Amino acid sequence: MAERKVYGASLSTATMRAVACLxxxxxxxxxxxxxMRAGAHKQEPFISLNPFGQVPAYQEGDATFFESRAISKFIAYKYMDRCTQLLGKSPEESAQVGVWTEVEAHQFDPPASMLLFECHFKPMFMGTPTDEAVVAENEAKLGKVLDVYEARLGKSKYLVGPDFSLADLHHLPVIHVLLKFPRVATLFTSRKHVNAWVKDITSRPAWCKVVQTYNF
Structure with missing residues (x-):
């Protein structure tokens, strides 16, 4: 029996967030x-792992976790001294990792995930057309967030400082998919420092392994 198990779907951005951390x-x-097409995430045995019926879930030994950001934090803390240090090298940096992971979850992700839904998941899985008004609204919202990122990344290579951290990692899956849509990709490529950051984090060996392994 494997010591660690990720229960998820290869098309799920949240699942790939946890896998990237591993x-x-x-x-x-x-x-x-x-x-998920068969609704297995809403049924047993998966529902016992995550009562909200959302992927991913994670098991390590006797412990079970759900919510991809919580899973990645657990992995980063438990294996703090292994390979990439994802939590910051000082109390101040660790606090900044906390700040920018919150920014990702509450400022970046809502408009970015809405764009993902409209441009990617609706046409692919629901067979319904993209709502252009919703896209325009959320492009404007995401643009304002990325203006803040542009200023931040003009002062440091990564969101927290000179080193890659969970704050950067948490963005990877959604950015990866959004870059497939030229109109939305322009929000990233048109901003000099954001564009350099995106190129850097999406070229990391661990992320390239996610894309190649899961055809993500």
Missing amino acids: YEKDLDFEFVQVD
Whole structure:
């Protein structure tokens, strides 16, 4: 029996967030595919792992976790001294990691995920057209967030400072998919420092392994 198991779906951005963290730490794990098309995430046995019926879930030994950001934090703390240091090298840096992971979850992710839904998931899985008004609204919202990022990244290579951290990692899956849509990709490429940051984090070996392994 594998010591670590990720229960998720290869098309899930949240699942790939957790997997990216495991690869940054060079940890072995078993990936258990959850058939979301068949509604397996809303049924047993998965619902016992996450009562909210959302992927991913993570098991390590006798412990079970859900919510991808919480999973990545657990991995980063438990394996703090292994491979990539993702939590900051001082109390001040660790606090900044906390700040910018909150920014990702509450400022960046809402408009970015809405764009993902409209441009990617609605046409692919629901067969319904993209709502252009919703896209325009959320492009404007995400643009304002990225203006803040542009200023921040003009002062440091990564969101917290000179080193890659969870604050950067948490953005990877959604950015990766959004870059497939030229109109939305312009929000990133048109900002000099944001563009350099995106190129850097999406070229990391651990992230490239996620993309190649799961055809993400």
